[in-house]
Structure formats: structure tokens, C-alpha cells
Amino acid sequence: xxxxxxxxxxxxxxxxxxxxxxxxxxxxxxxxxxxxxxxxxxxxxxxxxxxxxxxxxxxxxxxxxxxxxxxxxxxxxxxxxxxxxxxxxxxxxxxxxxxxxxxxxxxxxxxxxxxxxxxx
Amino acid sequence: xxxxxxxxxxxxxxxxxxxxxxxxxxxxxxxxxxxxxxxxxxxxxxxxxxxxxxxxxxxxxxxxxxxxxxxxxxxxxxxxxxxxxxxxxxxxxxxxxxxxxxxxxxxxxxxxxxxxxxxx
DNA sequence: GGCTCTTGGGTAGACATTCTACGGGAGGGT
DNA sequence: ACCCTCCCGTAGAATGTCTACCCAAGAGCC
Numbered sequence: 001x002x003x004x005x006x007x008x009x010x011x012x013x014x015x016x017x018x019x020x021x022x023x024x025x026x027x028x029x030x031x032x033x034x035x036x037x038x039x040x041x042x043x044x045x046x047x048x049x050x051x052x053x054x055x056x057x058x059x060x061x062x063x064x065x066x067x068x069x070x071x072x073x074x075x076x077x078x079x080x081x082x083x084x085x086x087x088x089x090x091x092x093x094x095x096x097x098x099x100x101x102x103x104x105x106x107x108x109x110x111x112x113x114x115x116x117x118x119x120x
Numbered sequence: 121x122x123x124x125x126x127x128x129x130x131x132x133x134x135x136x137x138x139x140x141x142x143x144x145x146x147x148x149x150x151x152x153x154x155x156x157x158x159x160x161x162x163x164x165x166x167x168x169x170x171x172x173x174x175x176x177x178x179x180x181x182x183x184x185x186x187x188x189x190x191x192x193x194x195x196x197x198x199x200x201x202x203x204x205x206x207x208x209x210x211x212x213x214x215x216x217x218x219x220x221x222x223x224x225x226x227x228x229x230x231x232x233x234x235x236x237x238x239x240x
Numbered sequence: 241g242g243c244t245c246t247t248g249g250g251t252a253g254a255c256a257t258t259c260t261a262c263g264g265g266a267g268g269g270t
Numbered sequence: 271a272c273c274c275t276c277c278c279g280t281a282g283a284a285t286g287t288c289t290a291c292c293c294a295a296g297a298g299c300c
Binding site for chain 1 (some may be wrong): 256258260262265266268
Binding site for chain 4 (some may be wrong): 015032033034052053056057075077078079080081082
């Protein structure tokens with residue numbers, strides 16, 4: 001085990017960004033809860049830390065909306081785990097959420113670039 | 121003027137994004153509340169609609185943190201208005217917030233690009 | 241003067257989502 | 271038996287946006 005020091009300077013998620021992260025991660029394949037969290041953390045380059053207290057409510061939300069389905073199974077460590085998978089609606093939703101995100105980033109960019117970069 | 125039809129498909133702000141939008145707008149010059157809102161709406165290409173109920177609490181927040189200062193004055197329409205301006209700390213903060221935003225966008229990008237774009 | 245529209249500021253409460261902190265069940269190693 | 275780890279789960283605090291209201295005062299009209 002690696003000297004896994006906690007990064008104290010992780011980025012906090014913006015409200016509303018976790019859903020698309022989960023959906024996108026599940027688009028790569030079926031995973032259980034902790035697996036999703038770890039995948040997001042790794043893919044983000046350890047910038048995001050996914051708290052369990054945010055993860056499970058988010059998974060419930062997505063399941064309730066019909067974008068993912070859950071099933072009990074066994075993890076690689078032989079632990080009882082709940083595996084999640086995208087539904088057809090979920091697969092469609094990934095695109096919607098991604099588009100929403102890109103549109104938001106573009107709009108933010110227009111405002112932030114309006115006066116040139118500060119301090120440059 | 122005004123056949124100003126309301127865009128029903130405006131983007132909703134993500135929690136935490138309004139502050140940097142305000143700071144950046146004020147970096148371009150002193151403005152009053154409504155002026156800030158209009159500037160953000162225009163600069164964003166009419167993607168954002170700044171609600172008064174979000175704006176004034178945000179201005180209070182920023183003032184309380186010492187990043188902006190307010191002063192009563194008179195608007196171009198001869199109305200009593202409260203003008204806001206960046207403090208030195210506020211000017212420094214613009215850079216911090218911008219950096220935070222870019223870092224977040226980069227991290228999100230890594231996750232969203234991890235599997236290629238869905239659905240083109 | 242009186243009436244209405246517009247500009248500008250402000251607050252209360254609903255709402256959604258994340259974070260902190262707690263708890264529980266079960267496998268693996270010693 | 272004991273402890274550590276993995277995995278799921280929930281309650282409540284904290285934060286910030288949105289909806290819906292209210293108030294003050296200038297401008298235009300009659």
C-alpha cells in the first residue's frame with residue numbers, strides 16, 4: 001500500500017457535475033459503486049475525490065430517473081457489491097449531459113475571456 | 121425596444137459559478153447590480169439569465185468577503201443604484217477563481233474524454 | 241396632481257446537491 | 271477471536287440558485 005497521502009487540494013465538485021461523471025464512467029462498462037468512484041478519481045488525474053455520501057444518493061437519483069439499473073453481485077475482492085449499468089435512456093442521456101456541459105463551458109469561456117486574462 | 125422574447129432554453133448556472141462571473145465582469149469596470157446582470161447575459165451570448173434572487177445574495181457574499189465594495193450612486197437612467205467595484209483582494213481573487221475554473225474544466229474534460237465522445 | 245410603466249434594490253422560502261460523520265455487514269489474515 | 275479492509279447506506283449541515291414576492295422613485299401621459 002502505497003503511502004497514499006490524502007491530497008488536501010482536491011477540487012470540490014460543482015453542484016450538478018457528479019451525474020454526468022457517473023454516466024460517462026458507466027458508459028465505459030458496468031461497475032459497482034466504489035469502482036465508479038475510483039474510476040472517476042483516476043481518470044480525473046486525482047483531482048476529484050468522490051465522497052460516498054455524494055455517490056450513493058447520486059446513484060439513487062440516476063436509477064430513479066431510469067438512466068441506470070443496479071444489480072447485486074460480487075466484486076473482484078469477493079465482496080457483496082451493487083453493480084450499475086446504463087440503460088438505453090441512460091446511454092442517450094450521456095450525450096445530453098455532455099452537450100449541456102460543453103455549452104456551459106463555452107458560455108463561461110465567453111464571459112471569462114471578455115476582458116482578457118487577469119494578471120497576465 | 122424589445123421584442124425581447126424570453127429564451128426558454130437558457131442554461132442554468134451551476135452552483136458556485138456566479139461569483140466568478142460577477143468578479144470577472146467587475147474587472148472590466150464599475151457597475152451597478154442590474155448592469156452586472158445585463159453584462160453577464162450579453163457577454164455569455166444570452167446563454168445565462170441572471171436572476172435577481174441569485175444576484176443580490178451573491179453581491180452580499182462577495183462584499184462580505186472583501187472582494188468588492190459598494191456605493192450608492194445614480195444610474196444612466198437617473199435611478200438610485202448601488203455601484204460595485206473590485207477591491208485589491210477582489211482583483212487578486214479573479215485570478216484564483218479563474219484558475220479554479222480552468223482546473224475544474226480540465227479535470228472534467230479528462231473524464232468526459234476518457235471513452236471518446238458518445239453519439240458524436 | 242394622479243395614474244401607470246420601468247428601473248433598481250431587496251428578502252423569504254423552496255429546492256437541489258454536495259460534504260461530513262456516522263453505522264452496519266461480511267470476507268481475509270493472523 | 272480479533273482486527274483490518276471492502277462495500278453499501280443514511281442523516282443532517284452547509285451552500286448556492288430559483289421562484290415569488292415587496293418597496294422606492296423617476297418618466298411619460300393626461
